[in-house]
Amino acid sequence: GDSVTQMEGPVTLSEEAFLTINCTYTATGYPSLFWYVQYPGEGLQLLLKATKADDKGSNKGFEATYRKETTSFHLEKGSVQVSDSAVYFCALRRDNTDKLIFGTGTRLQVFP
Amino acid sequence: DVKVTQSSRYLVKRTGEKVFLECVQDMDHENMFWYRQDPGLGLRLIYFSYDVKMKEKGDIPEGYSVSREKKERFSLILESASTNQTSMYLCASSLSTTGDAGELFFGEGSRLTVL
Numbered sequence: 001g002d003s004v005t006q007m008e009g010p011v012t013l014s015e016e017a018f019l020t021i022n023c024t025y026t027a028t029g030y031p032s033l034f035w036y037v038q039y040p041g042e043g044l045q046l047l048l049k050a051t052k053a054d055d056k057g058s059n060k061g062f063e064a065t066y067r068k069e070t071t072s073f074h075l076e077k078g079s080v081q082v083s084d085s086a087v088y089f090c091a092l093r094r095d096n097t098d099k100l101i102f103g104t105g106t107r108l109q110v111f112p
Numbered sequence: 113d114v115k116v117t118q119s120s121r122y123l124v125k126r127t128g129e130k131v132f133l134e135c136v137q138d139m140d141h142e143n144m145f146w147y148r149q150d151p152g153l154g155l156r157l158i159y160f161s162y163d164v165k166m167k168e169k170g171d172i173p174e175g176y177s178v179s180r181e182k183k184e185r186f187s188l189i190l191e192s193a194s195t196n197q198t199s200m201y202l203c204a205s206s207l208s209t210t211g212d213a214g215e216l217f218f219g220e221g222s223r224l225t226v227l
Binding site for chain 2: 032036042043045046091093097098099102103
Protein backbone atom coordinates (compact mmCIF):
# COMPACT_ATOMS: atom_id res chain seq x y z
CA GLY A 1 0.00 0.00 0.00
CA ASP A 2 0.86 3.65 -0.11
CA SER A 3 3.38 4.88 2.44
CA VAL A 4 5.64 7.77 3.43
CA THR A 5 9.12 7.44 4.91
CA GLN A 6 10.83 10.31 6.69
CA MET A 7 14.28 10.64 8.18
CA GLU A 8 14.38 10.07 11.89
CA GLY A 9 15.05 12.95 14.20
CA PRO A 10 15.75 14.92 16.08
CA VAL A 11 17.56 17.21 13.72
CA THR A 12 19.57 19.69 15.73
CA LEU A 13 20.89 22.85 14.05
CA SER A 14 22.28 26.21 14.93
CA GLU A 15 20.41 29.30 13.85
CA GLU A 16 21.03 30.27 10.19
CA ALA A 17 22.10 26.74 9.24
CA PHE A 18 20.79 24.98 6.13
CA LEU A 19 18.01 22.46 6.68
CA THR A 20 17.10 19.32 4.76
CA ILE A 21 14.52 16.82 5.96
CA ASN A 22 14.24 13.81 3.67
CA CYS A 23 10.93 12.31 2.61
CA THR A 24 10.30 9.49 0.16
CA TYR A 25 7.03 7.90 -0.75
CA THR A 26 5.54 4.74 -2.23
CA ALA A 27 2.29 5.11 -4.12
CA THR A 28 0.44 4.07 -7.21
CA GLY A 29 0.09 6.92 -9.63
CA TYR A 30 1.12 10.45 -8.75
CA PRO A 31 -0.43 11.58 -5.50
CA SER A 32 -0.33 15.12 -4.18
CA LEU A 33 2.37 15.61 -1.56
CA PHE A 34 2.40 17.79 1.54
CA TRP A 35 4.48 19.04 4.41
CA TYR A 36 2.68 19.78 7.66
CA VAL A 37 4.25 21.41 10.72
CA GLN A 38 3.33 21.01 14.38
CA TYR A 39 4.61 23.72 16.71
CA PRO A 40 4.82 22.90 20.43
CA GLY A 41 1.38 22.61 22.01
CA GLU A 42 -0.46 23.16 18.75
CA GLY A 43 -2.22 21.11 16.10
CA LEU A 44 -0.72 20.39 12.71
CA GLN A 45 -0.94 23.02 10.00
CA LEU A 46 -0.22 22.87 6.30
CA LEU A 47 3.21 24.25 5.43
CA LEU A 48 3.36 23.60 1.68
CA LYS A 49 2.18 21.22 -1.00
CA ALA A 50 2.85 20.06 -4.56
CA THR A 51 0.28 18.42 -6.78
CA LYS A 52 2.29 17.07 -9.72
CA ALA A 53 5.77 16.05 -10.74
CA ASP A 54 8.39 18.83 -10.79
CA ASP A 55 6.09 21.19 -8.86
CA LYS A 56 7.81 23.17 -6.13
CA GLY A 57 5.87 24.07 -3.03
CA SER A 58 7.10 26.97 -0.94
CA ASN A 59 6.08 28.89 2.17
CA LYS A 60 7.83 30.80 4.98
CA GLY A 61 11.23 30.21 3.35
CA PHE A 62 10.70 26.45 3.15
CA GLU A 63 10.71 24.64 -0.20
CA ALA A 64 10.12 21.13 -1.46
CA THR A 65 10.17 19.78 -5.01
CA TYR A 66 8.08 16.81 -6.18
CA ARG A 67 10.58 14.40 -7.78
CA LYS A 68 8.81 11.46 -9.36
CA GLU A 69 12.05 9.86 -10.61
CA THR A 70 13.29 9.48 -7.04
CA THR A 71 9.81 9.42 -5.42
CA SER A 72 10.96 12.13 -3.04
CA PHE A 73 9.71 15.40 -1.56
CA HIS A 74 12.56 16.68 0.60
CA LEU A 75 11.98 19.78 2.72
CA GLU A 76 14.66 22.49 2.62
CA LYS A 77 15.29 25.89 4.13
CA GLY A 78 18.33 28.01 3.55
CA SER A 79 18.59 29.61 6.98
CA VAL A 80 16.63 28.25 9.93
CA GLN A 81 15.48 30.27 12.92
CA VAL A 82 14.81 29.27 16.50
CA SER A 83 11.10 29.78 15.77
CA ASP A 84 11.26 26.94 13.20
CA SER A 85 11.69 24.43 16.00
CA ALA A 86 8.77 22.04 15.54
CA VAL A 87 7.84 18.59 14.28
CA TYR A 88 7.55 18.27 10.50
CA PHE A 89 5.35 15.67 8.81
CA CYS A 90 5.48 14.61 5.20
CA ALA A 91 2.18 13.31 3.80
CA LEU A 92 0.55 12.08 0.63
CA ARG A 93 -3.05 12.19 -0.51
CA ARG A 94 -4.58 8.86 -1.42
CA ASP A 95 -7.55 7.78 -3.49
CA ASN A 96 -8.20 11.36 -4.57
CA THR A 97 -9.68 12.08 -1.14
CA ASP A 98 -8.40 13.99 1.88
CA LYS A 99 -7.44 10.80 3.68
CA LEU A 100 -3.80 11.70 4.03
CA ILE A 101 -1.06 9.20 4.86
CA PHE A 102 1.51 10.79 7.16
CA GLY A 103 5.12 9.95 7.82
CA THR A 104 6.39 9.46 11.34
CA GLY A 105 7.45 13.08 11.76
CA THR A 106 10.87 14.68 12.20
CA ARG A 107 11.60 16.90 15.17
CA LEU A 108 13.71 19.97 14.39
CA GLN A 109 15.50 21.78 17.19
CA VAL A 110 17.20 25.06 16.37
CA PHE A 111 19.53 26.64 18.90
CA PRO A 112 20.68 30.28 18.99
CA ASP B 113 -9.89 31.55 10.35
CA VAL B 114 -10.98 27.95 10.47
CA LYS B 115 -11.22 26.69 13.98
CA VAL B 116 -11.31 23.08 15.03
CA THR B 117 -11.99 22.73 18.73
CA GLN B 118 -11.45 19.59 20.74
CA SER B 119 -13.36 19.57 23.99
CA SER B 120 -10.65 18.25 26.29
CA ARG B 121 -6.90 18.79 26.12
CA TYR B 122 -6.10 16.21 28.80
CA LEU B 123 -8.10 13.25 30.05
CA VAL B 124 -7.30 10.48 32.49
CA LYS B 125 -9.59 7.44 32.44
CA ARG B 126 -9.60 3.97 33.90
CA THR B 127 -9.52 0.72 31.97
CA GLY B 128 -13.00 -0.30 30.90
CA GLU B 129 -14.50 3.19 31.04
CA LYS B 130 -16.43 4.59 28.11
CA VAL B 131 -14.70 7.67 26.72
CA PHE B 132 -16.08 10.40 24.49
CA LEU B 133 -13.82 12.78 22.60
CA GLU B 134 -15.65 15.68 21.02
CA CYS B 135 -14.63 17.82 18.08
CA VAL B 136 -16.35 20.84 16.57
CA GLN B 137 -15.43 22.79 13.45
CA ASP B 138 -16.85 26.18 12.49
CA MET B 139 -16.24 26.33 8.73
CA ASP B 140 -19.00 24.13 7.34
CA HIS B 141 -16.47 21.52 6.19
CA GLU B 142 -17.79 18.30 4.75
CA ASN B 143 -14.97 16.03 5.88
CA MET B 144 -13.90 15.29 9.40
CA PHE B 145 -11.22 12.93 10.65
CA TRP B 146 -9.89 11.34 13.79
CA TYR B 147 -6.21 10.46 13.94
CA ARG B 148 -4.07 9.18 16.76
CA GLN B 149 -0.48 10.34 17.12
CA ASP B 150 2.13 8.13 18.72
CA PRO B 151 5.91 8.58 18.91
CA GLY B 152 7.66 6.75 16.10
CA LEU B 153 4.37 5.95 14.37
CA GLY B 154 3.27 9.38 13.23
CA LEU B 155 -0.42 9.96 12.60
CA ARG B 156 -2.71 7.05 11.88
CA LEU B 157 -6.27 7.46 10.65
CA ILE B 158 -8.94 5.97 12.90
CA TYR B 159 -12.16 7.09 11.21
CA PHE B 160 -13.25 9.48 8.51
CA SER B 161 -16.64 11.10 7.87
CA TYR B 162 -17.57 12.73 4.58
CA ASP B 163 -21.09 13.82 5.51
CA VAL B 164 -23.57 13.79 8.34
CA LYS B 165 -24.22 10.23 9.49
CA MET B 166 -21.67 8.93 6.96
CA LYS B 167 -18.49 7.34 8.21
CA GLU B 168 -15.70 5.20 6.91
CA LYS B 169 -13.12 3.13 8.75
CA GLY B 170 -9.55 4.30 8.60
CA ASP B 171 -6.44 2.23 9.15
CA ILE B 172 -6.86 1.45 12.85
CA PRO B 173 -10.61 1.46 13.71
CA GLU B 174 -10.55 -1.45 16.16
CA GLY B 175 -11.74 -0.44 19.60
CA TYR B 176 -13.24 2.84 18.38
CA SER B 177 -16.52 4.11 17.01
CA VAL B 178 -17.65 7.52 15.83
CA SER B 179 -20.75 9.64 15.61
CA ARG B 180 -21.61 12.51 13.32
CA GLU B 181 -25.16 13.69 13.95
CA LYS B 182 -24.47 17.29 12.92
CA LYS B 183 -22.15 18.59 10.23
CA GLU B 184 -19.99 20.56 12.62
CA ARG B 185 -19.49 17.87 15.25
CA PHE B 186 -17.59 14.59 15.09
CA SER B 187 -17.24 12.42 18.16
CA LEU B 188 -14.81 9.60 18.82
CA ILE B 189 -16.00 6.92 21.24
CA LEU B 190 -13.93 4.37 23.08
CA GLU B 191 -16.52 1.84 24.23
CA SER B 192 -14.20 0.23 26.79
CA ALA B 193 -10.91 2.04 27.17
CA SER B 194 -7.72 0.01 27.33
CA THR B 195 -4.18 1.01 28.24
CA ASN B 196 -3.02 0.62 24.63
CA GLN B 197 -5.37 3.45 23.72
CA THR B 198 -3.27 5.90 25.71
CA SER B 199 -2.31 8.40 23.03
CA MET B 200 -2.73 11.87 21.56
CA TYR B 201 -5.95 12.12 19.52
CA LEU B 202 -6.17 14.67 16.76
CA CYS B 203 -9.35 15.81 15.06
CA ALA B 204 -9.22 17.46 11.65
CA SER B 205 -11.59 18.80 9.02
CA SER B 206 -11.37 19.65 5.33
CA LEU B 207 -13.61 21.18 2.74
CA SER B 208 -13.74 18.88 -0.25
CA THR B 209 -13.87 15.20 -1.07
CA THR B 210 -12.46 15.32 -4.58
CA GLY B 211 -10.17 17.43 -6.64
CA ASP B 212 -6.95 19.01 -5.63
CA ALA B 213 -7.28 19.78 -2.00
CA GLY B 214 -5.66 17.98 0.92
CA GLU B 215 -5.58 20.87 3.33
CA LEU B 216 -6.65 19.53 6.68
CA PHE B 217 -7.29 21.83 9.61
CA PHE B 218 -6.36 20.27 12.92
CA GLY B 219 -7.43 20.80 16.49
CA GLU B 220 -4.85 21.08 19.26
CA GLY B 221 -5.27 17.47 20.28
CA SER B 222 -6.62 15.54 23.24
CA ARG B 223 -4.08 13.63 25.29
CA LEU B 224 -5.76 10.57 26.75
CA THR B 225 -4.17 8.47 29.48
CA VAL B 226 -5.83 5.16 30.35
CA LEU B 227 -4.78 3.70 33.69
